[in-house]
Each structure stands twice: as C-alpha cells, then as structure tokens.
Amino acid sequence: MMCKKFLGTCAIAGALAISAIASQQPASPPPQTPSQPSDVTTTIGSERGAAIRYAVPDFIPLSTDRETVDAARTIGRVLWDDLNYEHEFAMIPRDVYASVPPSRSVDDINFDAWRELNADGVVIGTVQKTDTGVRVQVRLFDIKQRRSVSAVGNEYSGSIANPRIFAHTISDDIFKTQRALVGVARTKLVFASDRDEERLAGTVEKRSAKELYVSDYDGENQRRVTTGFYLNNFPEWSPDGHTIAYTTWRTGPMQIAVQNPYGTTPLQMITKNGEGQNFLPAWSPDGTRIAFESTRDGNGEIYVANADGSHAVRLTRTPWNEGAPTWSPNGQQIAYTSDRTGNAQTQIWIMDKDGLDPHQLTHESSADRPTWSPPPFNEIAYSASNGPGHDIRIIDLNTREVRSLTNGEGDNESAAFAPNGRHIAFTSSRAGKNQIFTINRMGQDLKQLTKTGLNERPNWSPK
Amino acid sequence: MRRRAVNAGLVGVLMFAAACHHKQPPIARPTPPPVEEPATASARPPAPAPPVDRPVTVPDEPRLSDDSVASASLDDLNRNSPLKPAFFELDSSDINATAKAALDEDAAVLKRYPTWAVTIEGHCDERGSAEYNLALGERRAVAAKSYLVSVGISADRLKTVSYGKEFPFDPGHEEAAWLKNRRAHFVVTAK
Numbered sequence: 001m002m003c004k005k006f007l008g009t010c011a012i013a014g015a016l017a018i019s020a021i022a023s024q025q026p027a028s029p030p031p032q033t034p035s036q037p038s039d040v041t042t043t044i045g046s047e048r049g050a051a052i053r054y055a056v057p058d059f060i061p062l063s064t065d066r067e068t069v070d071a072a073r074t075i076g077r078v079l080w081d082d083l084n085y086e087h088e089f090a091m092i093p094r095d096v097y098a099s100v101p102p103s104r105s106v107d108d109i110n111f112d113a114w115r116e117l118n119a120d121g122v123v124i125g126t127v128q129k130t131d132t133g134v135r136v137q138v139r140l141f142d143i144k145q146r147r148s149v150s151a152v153g154n155e156y157s158g159s160i161a162n163p164r165i166f167a168h169t170i171s172d173d174i175f176k177t178q179r180a181l182v183g184v185a186r187t188k189l190v191f192a193s194d195r196d197e198e199r200l201a202g203t204v205e206k207r208s209a210k211e212l213y214v215s216d217y218d219g220e221n222q223r224r225v226t227t228g229f230y231l232n233n234f235p236e237w238s239p240d241g242h243t244i245a246y247t248t249w250r251t252g253p254m255q256i257a258v259q260n261p262y263g264t265t266p267l268q269m270i271t272k273n274g275e276g277q278n279f280l281p282a283w284s285p286d287g288t289r290i291a292f293e294s295t296r297d298g299n300g301e302i303y304v305a306n307a308d309g310s311h312a313v314r315l316t317r318t319p320w321n322e323g324a325p326t327w328s329p330n331g332q333q334i335a336y337t338s339d340r341t342g343n344a345q346t347q348i349w350i351m352d353k354d355g356l357d358p359h360q361l362t363h364e365s366s367a368d369r370p371t372w373s374p375p376p377f378n379e380i381a382y383s384a385s386n387g388p389g390h391d392i393r394i395i396d397l398n399t400r401e402v403r404s405l406t407n408g409e410g411d412n413e414s415a416a417f418a419p420n421g422r423h424i425a426f427t428s429s430r431a432g433k434n435q436i437f438t439i440n441r442m443g444q445d446l447k448q449l450t451k452t453g454l455n456e457r458p459n460w461s462p463k
Numbered sequence: 464m465r466r467r468a469v470n471a472g473l474v475g476v477l478m479f480a481a482a483c484h485h486k487q488p489p490i491a492r493p494t495p496p497p498v499e500e501p502a503t504a505s506a507r508p509p510a511p512a513p514p515v516d517r518p519v520t521v522p523d524e525p526r527l528s529d530d531s532v533a534s535a536s537l538d539d540l541n542r543n544s545p546l547k548p549a550f551f552e553l554d555s556s557d558i559n560a561t562a563k564a565a566l567d568e569d570a571a572v573l574k575r576y577p578t579w580a581v582t583i584e585g586h587c588d589e590r591g592s593a594e595y596n597l598a599l600g601e602r603r604a605v606a607a608k609s610y611l612v613s614v615g616i617s618a619d620r621l622k623t624v625s626y627g628k629e630f631p632f633d634p635g636h637e638e639a640a641w642l643k644n645r646r647a648h649f650v651v652t653a654k
Contacts, residue, residue: 205630231629234593254624277623280594299602300601383592456593
C-alpha cells in the first residue's frame with residue numbers, strides 16, 4: 001500500500017513532485033448545505049457513560065464503474081481508521097456489519113439492525129461521479145434517537161484522485177462537532193529520507209543525500225519535496241502549514257532554508273555562509289520569527305530572527321552550549337538544551353522569549369531536542385539518554401512528572417507533537433534503520449509509517 | 464678514482480652498473496653488445512661499454528620532486544588523502560596527543576601545498592542525540608581548525624562543517640566503529 005504509492009512517486013523529479021502535491025490538494029469542501037429539517041444539532045451519547053460505539057460501513061457507490069466502487073470502499077475504511085485513531089469512540093469492527101441490511105442511499109438506514117450491534121452512531125455515505133470529480137454525501141445517524149444529526153457537511157465534492165482525503169475531512173468534522181476535538185486526519189508529516197539513494201555531491205565518501213518528504217498523518221501518500229543531492233534535515237512546518245524551515249548543507253556549512261512545498265516560491269536561505277553554522281530552526285507560534293542555534297559568535301547559542309532571517313538577535317550569552325529551541329504555544333517562553341551542568345551532557349532549560357530567567361527543567365543523564373506540546377496539554381517531549389540510546393519522554397510542566405513513551409526499543413529520538421497534542425511522531429531504530437513512528441501521548445498505539453531507506457526527524461503539520 | 468667518459472645510452476649505463484655489482488674480480492673482457500631495446504624512443508644504439516678492471520660508482524641523477532600528490536585530481540586526492548583525520552574521545556572535542564600528532568602531519572602537508580583549501584568535517588558516533596551531535600561535530604571541526612591555525616596554517620584556507628552523526632564512516636554499533644566515527648575529517652576543496 002504505502003510502499004506501492006511511494007514507488008510510484010519516488011522516481012519523479014522534485015518539481016513534478018511539488019506540482020503533484022499542489023494538484024493533489026483536494027478542493028475545499030463546499031460550504032455546508034443548509035441543514036435538513038430532520039437534522040438535529042446534537043451530540044450522540046451512550047448509555048450510562050460507556051464508550052460511544054460507532055460503525056462505519058463501506059460507502060455506497062452510486063455507479064458500478066471501478067473507480068467509484070474503489071473510492072466508496074476506500075472512504076469508508078479510511079474513515080473507520082481515522083475515527084479509531086483518537087480513541088474517542090469504540091469502533092465496531094467491520095466484520096460484524098454483515099448482519100445489517102446494506103443501505104442503498106444516505107437516507108436509508110435500518111435503525112433496528114444497527115441497534116442489535118449496540119451502535120450509538122453510524123456513518124452512511126454515498127459516492128457519485130460527476131463531470132468534474134466526485135460527490136460524496138454523508139449522514140451521521142443517532143441510532144437510539146433514530147435520526148440523523150448535523151455533525152458533518154451533507155455533501156463533499158472534489159477530485160477523485162485521492163479518495164482518502166474525503167474520509168479525513170469527514171473525520172475531522174465528526175470530531176469537531178461530536179467531541180469538540182481538533183482532529184489530525186488532514187495533517188501531514190514532513191521528514192528526511194535517503195530512500196532514493198542519490199549520491200551526495202562534493203565528497204568522495206559514499207554518502208546518500210537526504211531529502212525532505214511529506215506524507216499523510218497515517219503514512220500514506222509519501223511524496224518528495226526537495227531535490228539536489230544535498231543533505232537536508234530537521235524540518236519544521238510554519239504555523240500556517242504553508243512552508244517548511246529546515247537545516248540544509250547545500251552551501252557547505254549548516255544553514256537554514258525556508259521552502260513552500262506546495263507552491264512555486266523559490267527556496268529562501270535565511271542564514272548566510274560566513275556567519276557560523278546555523279541550524280535547528282523553530283517557528284514562533286505567530287509565524288513571524290524563527291529561533292535557531294548558531295555558532296556565529298563561537299560556541300552554540302540561541303538566536304531569534306524574523307522569518308526572512310533579518311534582524312537576528314542573540315538570546316543566550318554563556319560560555320556553554322545552548323541549542324535546539326522550541327517555543328511555548330503562547331510565544332512567551334523558549335525551551336532549549338544547555339550543557340552548563342557539565343559532563344558534556346545536555347539538559348532541557350526554559351527561558352523567557354527575550355532570553356531572561358533561564359531555569360533547568362530536566363534532570364536526566366542527558367536530554368535533547370525538546371518540543372513543546374500544543375494546548376490543552378502543557379508538556380514538553382524530549383529524547384533522554386538511556387545508556388546505549390535514547391527514549392522519548394514527556395514532562396508535565398504543571399506536575400513535573402516524567403513519563404516514558406518508549407522503553408529501550410532501539411534508539412528513539414526527535415519527537416514532534418501532533419497539532420492536537422494527543423500524538424507524537426518520532427525517529428526510531430527499533431526496526432533496524434531509522435524509521436518514522438507515531439505513538440499516542442500515553443505511549444500506546446505505536447505505528448510504523450515508513451519502511452523504505454532511512455527515514456528520520458519527523459515534524460507534524462499544524463493543520 | 465679513475466673515471467671514464469662513457470658515451471653510452473641509458474641502457475648501456477644500467478648494464479654496466481649491473482655488471483659492476485658483482486663481487487667477483489672484474490674480468491677484463493669486452494661486454495657483449497646490448498640487445499637493442501625497441502622501447503627506448505629516440506635512443507641511439509648504445510655503444511658497448513668499455514672494459515673495466517675496477518667498479519665504478521655511478522652518481523645518482525638529481526631526483527625529480529615527487530608530484531604524484533600535487534598532480535592528482537581532487538577526487539583522487541581525497542580518496543587517498545595525505546591529510547589524516549584527527550580522532551576524538553566520546554563527547555569530547557579536545558585534541559589529545561594522538562590527534563595532535565595527526566594534525567602536525569596535516570600541518571606539514573598544508574605547508575607543503577600552500578594553495579590548498581580544505582573543509583574540515585566534524586563527525587560523531589551514534590550515541591549522542593542527532594541534534595546534540597550537530598553542535599559537537601562543529602566543535603570538533605573547529606578544534607582541529609584552531610590547532611592548525613596555532614601551528615601556522617592560515618584560517619582562510621580552512622572551512623568547517625558539522626555532519627553530526629549523519630554520515631558514519633563505519634555503520635557498526637560497537638566501540639570499534641564508534642571510534643572511527645568520532646573524527647575531524649579533511650576534504651581538499653581547491654588546489
């Protein structure tokens with residue numbers, strides 16, 4: 001599945017990949033049509049506070065052509081997975097749906113049969129080809145109340161090229177209206193990979209270039225976004241989700257590039273050769289500034305510049321090494337690493353955004369790469385040294401309690417939060433080479449998203 | 464010492480020298496005429512060496528300077544680099560005695576080829592985290608550069624870059640591999 005898609009796209013040139021990404025962005029869902037009179041804006045509950053049980057049968061193709069049939073099947077199954085991802089609903093396994101007479105339209109539902117399966121909510125959808133693409137109609141039914149609820153747009157339309165995006169959009173709408181939760185089904189991951197085995201330019205050593213790739217949140221739809229036989233790594237999405245800042249070696253030393261993976265805006269280098277090594281960019285939450293690590297004045301220190309690289313200001317002034325900055329969600333503080341406690345080990349520290357009031361947060365044997373959770377959580381994930389390698393740990397900033405998401409299964413590094421704070425993407429060597437994994441914030445639901453080549457340093461798009 | 468004027472080609476001289484190498488008393492009889500060597504371009508047939516009765520010391524020709532390094536392409540140069548890497552202890556960018564010895568040799572090479580410009584790459588083993596190693600690799604490259612500058616190499620010729628743990632020289636997961644990967648590595652970028 002994932003690998004086939006990858007093989008289909010990996011060979012194409014970057015420019016094509018970028019335009020493909022642009023064209024694969026589905027049209028926005030049409031404005032929600034006015035609610036039908038029978039709809040009631042409400043949330044579906046369960047009896048006695050038990051888990052709310054949802055069912056999502058395959059969507060109904062309204063024509064028999066292969067494309068429509070496949071799209072209907074894909075949308076239903078991906079939507080089931082999307083809804084399962086947040087553990088807000090107890091998803092009823094698909095293999096028991098056979099006892100329910102199949103619906104023939106979005107308004108055709110057998111409440112009694114679904115009630116037999118103890119379903120609280122059931123999503124019924126149809127897929128119809130149109131002149132310009134595909135039209136998907138959806139209803140969410142409250143089985144016990146025997147009515148549909150206006151949890152979702154009644155109709156979605158767009159290109160049929162990637163049916164999964166319809167499921168992702170419907171899933172986000174259901175989480176938003178039913179659980180007041182920001183879903184992540186439409187978000188993306190960006191990461192570095194050497195999967196194309198292109199030889200790095202400018203050295204006789206056999207080194208593979210690493211380029212940046214994006215995928216859907218579930219690892220599907222992996223596509224390449226940078227080219228050039230360079231080493232590019234440590235990407236981070238801008239808060240608006242339009243651009244990616246990353247560390248690039250394309251001009252020799254480490255410098256910071258900003259690139260729009262969806263458009264034709266030329267890549268912009270926001271730091272210059274001759275001003276030390278500049279690396280590990282981190283966007284401020286309002287997207288106007290970028291914090292980064294630089295050796296321009298000697299040892300590693302933290303600087304903040306405008307998003308175009310202008311007006312760089314030094315925040316830390318110590319004889320020690322400070323680096324790997326991450327902003328608090330309100331933009332008032334920056335967490336970072338410092339080796340001032342000695343023994344060549346780094347700990348996580350927090351300071352005000354202007355560099356004042358630094359204080360130590362972690363007391364690990366060594367801790368690196370902090371990343372601050374989005375609200376409603378107030379946590380920082382980091383990689384903690386465990387002897388041979390690293391584990392991903394999370395410290396709760398209110399209680400200072402630390403929990404481990406990984407426990408020595410290979411080397412686990414470079415955590416990144418999903419925009420709802422409920423999931424973490426990270427790099428792990430547990431399957432051999434470095435690969436991208438996701439896990440939930442309590443250390444459950446581990447998923448491996450990549451398999452081809454070496455893949456590392458994921459960052460989760462904010463929307 | 465008696466010296467004879469030998470009006471002979473190179474082959475004749477070599478054969479003569481070879482004949483003299485024997486420890487037996489020289490026998491005064493004519494050396495057979497040498498077989499003509501077709502490979503000797505534009506050489507006239509050498510005259511037979513005159514008879515000798517004592518060994519003759521043949522002075523060495525002045526040696527041409529060894530230009531195999533200077534004439535190599537950048538790629539060949541970096542493939543068999545005359546610049547030796549400096550190795551480091553775990554988590555350290557200190558130049559120890561072994562690293563110092565390697566860098567002293569490198570300084571001699573850089574003085575011999577004063578037009579060379581080099582990039583010093585800082586590398587780390589896999590045990591530190593990726594982000595930490597970016598900074599550590601830079602410290603290693605800078606430490607090597609600072610040492611070379613302190614022994615007289617112009618800083619203008621020395622660029623630094625850190626590759627952290629991105630490009631291990633040995634992909635192994637044990638100390639033998641790690642110690643190869645903790646290094647300042649030299650790449651000649653201009654001659």
